[in-house]
Amino acid sequence: MSVTESPGTYVPPAPARRAAPAGRVRLVPAHARGRGLPRWLRRTSGPVALVALWHIASVTGVLPAEVLAGPATVVSSAARLIATGELQQAIVVSLGRAMAGLALGGTVGVLLALASGLTRLGEDLVDAPMQMLRTVPNVALIPLLIIWFGIGEAPKIALIALATAFPLYLNVYAGIRGVDQTLIEAGRTLGLGRAGLVRHVVLPGALPNALVGLRYSLGIAWLALVFGEQINATAGVGYLMANAREFFQTDVIVVCLVVYAILGLAVDMVVRTLERIFLAWRPSFTGA
Amino acid sequence: MATEFHRGVTPSADGDPGRGLGGPAAVEVRGLSRSFGDRRVIDNLDLTIRPGEFVALLGASGCGKSTLLRILGDLDPDFEGEVTLPRKRAIAFQAPRLMPWKRVWHNVVLGLPGRPDRARAGRALAEVGIGHRADVWPKVLSGGEAQRAALARALVREPDLLLLDEPFAALDALTRIKAQGLVAELWERHGCAVLLVTHDVEEAILLADRVLVMKDGVIAHEHAVDLPRPRDVADPRVARARGVLLDWLGVRHEIRHGAEA
Ligand SMILES: Nc1ncnc2c1ncn2[C@@H]1O[C@H](COP(=O)(O)OP(=O)(O)OP(=O)(O)O)[C@@H](O)[C@H]1O
Ligand SMILES: [Mg+2]
Numbered sequence: 001m002s003v004t005e006s007p008g009t010y011v012p013p014a015p016a017r018r019a020a021p022a023g024r025v026r027l028v029p030a031h032a033r034g035r036g037l038p039r040w041l042r043r044t045s046g047p048v049a050l051v052a053l054w055h056i057a058s059v060t061g062v063l064p065a066e067v068l069a070g071p072a073t074v075v076s077s078a079a080r081l082i083a084t085g086e087l088q089q090a091i092v093v094s095l096g097r098a099m100a101g102l103a104l105g106g107t108v109g110v111l112l113a114l115a116s117g118l119t120r121l122g123e124d125l126v127d128a129p130m131q132m133l134r135t136v137p138n139v140a141l142i143p144l145l146i147i148w149f150g151i152g153e154a155p156k157i158a159l160i161a162l163a164t165a166f167p168l169y170l171n172v173y174a175g176i177r178g179v180d181q182t183l184i185e186a187g188r189t190l191g192l193g194r195a196g197l198v199r200h201v202v203l204p205g206a207l208p209n210a211l212v213g214l215r216y217s218l219g220i221a222w223l224a225l226v227f228g229e230q231i232n233a234t235a236g237v238g239y240l241m242a243n244a245r246e247f248f249q250t251d252v253i254v255v256c257l258v259v260y261a262i263l264g265l266a267v268d269m270v271v272r273t274l275e276r277i278f279l280a281w282r283p284s285f286t287g288a
Numbered sequence: 289m290a291t292e293f294h295r296g297v298t299p300s301a302d303g304d305p306g307r308g309l310g311g312p313a314a315v316e317v318r319g320l321s322r323s324f325g326d327r328r329v330i331d332n333l334d335l336t337i338r339p340g341e342f343v344a345l346l347g348a349s350g351c352g353k354s355t356l357l358r359i360l361g362d363l364d365p366d367f368e369g370e371v372t373l374p375r376k377r378a379i380a381f382q383a384p385r386l387m388p389w390k391r392v393w394h395n396v397v398l399g400l401p402g403r404p405d406r407a408r409a410g411r412a413l414a415e416v417g418i419g420h421r422a423d424v425w426p427k428v429l430s431g432g433e434a435q436r437a438a439l440a441r442a443l444v445r446e447p448d449l450l451l452l453d454e455p456f457a458a459l460d461a462l463t464r465i466k467a468q469g470l471v472a473e474l475w476e477r478h479g480c481a482v483l484l485v486t487h488d489v490e491e492a493i494l495l496a497d498r499v500l501v502m503k504d505g506v507i508a509h510e511h512a513v514d515l516p517r518p519r520d521v522a523d524p525r526v527a528r529a530r531g532v533l534l535d536w537l538g539v540r541h542e543i544r545h546g547a548e549a
Contacts, residue, residue: 182383282427
């Protein structure tokens with residue numbers, strides 16, 4: 001069905017009458033809009049065209065394999081890496097590092113945010129140093145981390161932990177401080193004490209921001225992982241990539257890049273699922 | 289007072305130790321003052337509300353009605369003077385202020401001691417006519433439904449004093465009339481003292497035992513409404529009371545008559 005809107009449905013003032021024919025708008029219901037190709041098809045056609053172009057450039061020799069291997073080579077290299085189990089093992093190692101770093105950094109970031117968000121003392125002690133430290137680029141800490149932790153797993157995980165702590169800290173803190181004061185007041189009139197207010201009002205109110213922080217942290221965890229795995233890794237996707245660089249295997253490098261991208265997307269999907277579960281109450285939530 | 293006979297006190301009110309025992313007044317305010325900076329919004333105000341009495345508070349916008357209500361709701365400790373209140377109070381604000389992250393029923397029993405009691409919440413919601421909305425998120429409630437949920441949340445606490453700050457102001461005229469009827473009914477059943485802040489003179493006369501007009505930081509006028517319930521807008525006595533109150537509010541009521549006719 002459709003709705004026809006027109007300023008002429010009531011007795012209009014003179015200017016509106018003159019504008020009426022041109023000023024009419026026909027509203028189309030959502031399910032009737034965007035007929036033609038389904039959305040997913042339109043959205044995938046771009047990347048598919050790009051890959052096709054890449055393939056043509058490779059087979060015609062416009063794009064030499066030393067610069068960038070063609071898609072066919074990349075696929076066969078991926079198949080080979082999977083067959084030998086190298087790729088899976090690298091992914092497990094990298095994913096383990098990212099999650100360990102995130103668990104550590106996230107826990108610290110959230111705890112610090114709770115301390116400074118919920119107590120005056122915590123705010124005075126924690127917030128200023130955190131705001132100062134967050135301006136230091138994490139990558140600049142790598143030399144220091146190597147001196148402190150050597151070149152094993154520790155500096156890599158420490159780098160990821162450092163990088164992920166800040167987005168979570170900042171967002172959870174902002175979420176706690178941004179909770180609607182009128183709701184806190186309402187909670188008080190309902191007889192909630194301090195602990196009850198924190199549990200039933202402040203923390204749920206800060207949850208949307210916390211999930212935004214988690215999303216940022218995951219994105220940054222990946223970035224830190226890429227950097228971290230460039231330092232003397234003996235396993236992991238970064239190691240695979242560093243090795244490939246030695247032998248100019250651009251196909252393997254591309255496989256690794258694709259793996260990073262897929263892992264990033266997968267993690268993003270996890271956050272989306274968390275949002276769907278925990279933020280269903282939000283007025284802006286549309287179920288996407 | 290006539291109102292004592294009109295109010296039906298249900299047996300369920302037995303659990304309220306305050307009523308009838310806690311002295312003659314539910315609310316006793318003496319010499320109350322509150323300033324914001326240099327502005328003395330409330331200036332040496334006295335107010336008494338008897339147990340079970342329904343009092344409406346009128347006054348021009350910005351005269352300090354909400355300020356008074358917030359003090360009575362223990363939301364504003366920066367006052368001077370003496371305030372004595374029943375321990376069990378509940379407030380409903382102009383906005384429903386439901387926690388968006390809790391299902392409607394959970395909102396209703398939030399803050400009550402013990403485990404969240406779904407059945408109790410359901411009964412309170414049924415009482416205000418939205419029992420079927422107990423399990424939804426507050427975001428899907430209409431304005432009127434949300435306001436009813438807020439009312440259920442206040443009443444489930446079985447307060448001795450119910451503070452209402454323009455709870456119907458945001459509702460459309462029809463919904464407001466229904467909500468007023470609901471409040472009258474709930475008050476007769478629960479028998480708590482009510483202080484209702486409103487801008488609607490008619491609403492005040494239809495619902496209250498006593499209508500107060502606030503002006504210059506004090507209760508400038510007090511009008512006892514000695515009419516049997518339920519009251520009718522068309523009653524000439526209501527119209528007369530309305531005229532008097534509008535005069536006190538500083539509105540020349542001939543003009544108001546003309547505008548609203
Ligand atoms: N927190 C505050 N800080 C400074 N001034 C305030 C504060 N709260 C209220 N006021 C002032 O006190 C006066 C009374 O406010 P109040 O909200 O009590 O008015 P009101 O009678 O409820 O008005 P309305 O009918 O429009 O709701 C207003 O002039 C307002 O600006
Ligand atoms: Mg107000």
